[in-house]
Amino acid sequence: FVFGYLSVVLFWIAKLVLLVFFLFVIIDYIVLYSKTGITAERILPERFSNGDENQVSINLTNRYSFKTDIRIIDELPVQFQRRDFELNTKLKPGEQQTTNYTLRPVERGEYTFNDLNIFASTALGFVIRRYKINAQHTVKVYPSFLSLRKFDLVASSNNLMEAGSRKIRKIGQSVEFEQIREYVTGDDIRTLNWKATARKGGQLMVNSYTDERSQQIYCVIDKGRVMKMPFNGMTLLDYAINSTLILSRVALLRQDKAGLLTFGDTIGQVLPADRRAGQMNNILETLYDQRTNFKESDFEKLYAQIRTRITQRSLIVLFTNFESLSGLQRQLPYIRAIARTHLVLVVFFENTGLKELISAEVNDIETLYIRT
CATH class of the missing domain: 2.60.40.10 (Immunoglobulins)
Incomplete structure (x- = not known):
């Protein structure tokens, strides 16, 4: 239309183009909204x-x-x-x-x-x-139930051994007889069953053993303020919960009993160790709504609760965190007291962000100040 001031022909061409444009808009509208x-x-x-x-x-x-x-x-x-x-x-x-x-x-x-x-x-x-x-x-x-599928294979490691995928090092001899099977490369020759070999006409047969079952495994989760620390978008409590879910799944698949205990400044949920069919779902539902608080965790109450509620010797996997060596030393007497009657495994978290900051190369005064 601007060029239409210079020529009448250009003005009429502009009007024609505008008319065609509106025509296409109307057609487009009718087609879409019909x-x-x-x-x-x-x-x-x-x-x-x-x-x-x-x-x-x-x-x-x-x-x-x-x-x-x-x-x-x-x-x-x-x-x-x-x-x-x-x-x-x-x-x-x-x-x-x-x-x-x-x-x-x-x-x-x-x-x-x-x-x-x-x-x-x-x-x-x-x-x-x-x-x-x-x-x-x-x-x-x-909690991360999708991760459970990745660890189902670990729980069935005995089947892998039968297929020839060797070798998993096992410490201790707390095992029980499982079955007699054919010898595969890598089997301990001390487990050869000569009577079964003779019955098979010379085909080497071995006794297969599995870990002792029906042992109690308790995952104990600290819900105190130290577990509220974020890492990669999730809190340490979330990582502890996901790990608990995986460990409980593997334990149940291996015919052991899985239990759960949460604590903070007070004792939270206590789920007795069991291996019945619905135990995994009970653990999942219990972990679903766990939250941290800003209070100090009471390890004395934890010790008293374990002493009262868990009477059979069990594996206690304690998920917690310590901000300093003095914080660990304050709680160490209670952890040692629990270890007198149970096998205790303490899982705490490494501050990788702080570690990277300390090991980073210093190029200026500001970096040196932050590092200090």
């Missing part, structure tokens, strides 16, 4: 695994008779703090498509998904139609 062309559904797992990548699927269907450009904006739970989440795809006429993405929660609890927004446009791109789909749904985030 019917409901896009349907979508969000598919969520029953629960999320804390600290792991969890898959979310969006099923899309294009009911239009033309190729459609799709932009997806999913209203994610507030805990993720992602306001720029967007997915883009294209759908052919009548095509059904599943778009996947993953989310990694770093805290346990309830996560609420809100509406699902689908923006559809044609190849012209003059008009965009928004489909707002009511897809509100709440998902509970549990």
Whole structure:
């Protein structure tokens, strides 16, 4: 239109272009809004695994008779703090498509998904139609149950040994007879069963032993202020809970009894050691809603509780943390007292961030000041 002041021909050409533009916009609008062309559904797992990548699927269907450009904006739970989440795809006429993405929660609890927004446009791109789909749904985030699958193989290490995948070093002789099987390379020749070998016509047979079963394993989790320290988006308590879940799973698969005890300034939940079918689910539900506080943990109460409630000699795996050597020395008498009647394994966490800071090269005064 600016050049139309110089020439009448250019003015009429500009009017024609504008008319064609509005015509395409109207056509684009009619095509997109004439019917409901896009349907979508969000598919969520029953629960999320804390600290792991969890898959979310969006099923899309294009009911239009033309190729459609799709932009997806999913209203994610507030805990993720992602306001720029967007997915883009294209759908052919009548095509059904599943778009996947993953989310990694770093805290346990309830996560609420809100509406699902689908923006559809044609190849012209003059008009965009928004489909707002009511897809509100709440998902509970549990301790890292996805990690359990990675350790199921460890629990079945005896089967690996039978297949020839050797060799796992075992300390001690607390074993019991399991079965007689064929000899494989790497088996201890001291376990050869000559009578069974003779019956098999010369095929070497060995006695197979397994670790003594039905032993009690208790995971004890400190919920005091020292476990609130963050690392890689999660607290030390979350890492302790995930480790407890894995250890309990392996123990139950090996026919041992798994139990749980939590404590802070007071004693929390106590789950007696057992190996019944529902024990793993009981442990998972107990760990789901554990929280830290800003109070000092009472190891004296922990010792009294263990002495009262855990009468059979057990393996006590204590997940805790110490900010200083003096902090460890204050609690050491209680840990030693527990160790008189139980086998105690203390698991605490290394501050890798502080270690990297101390070992970093000093190039200026500011770095030296921070390091000091």
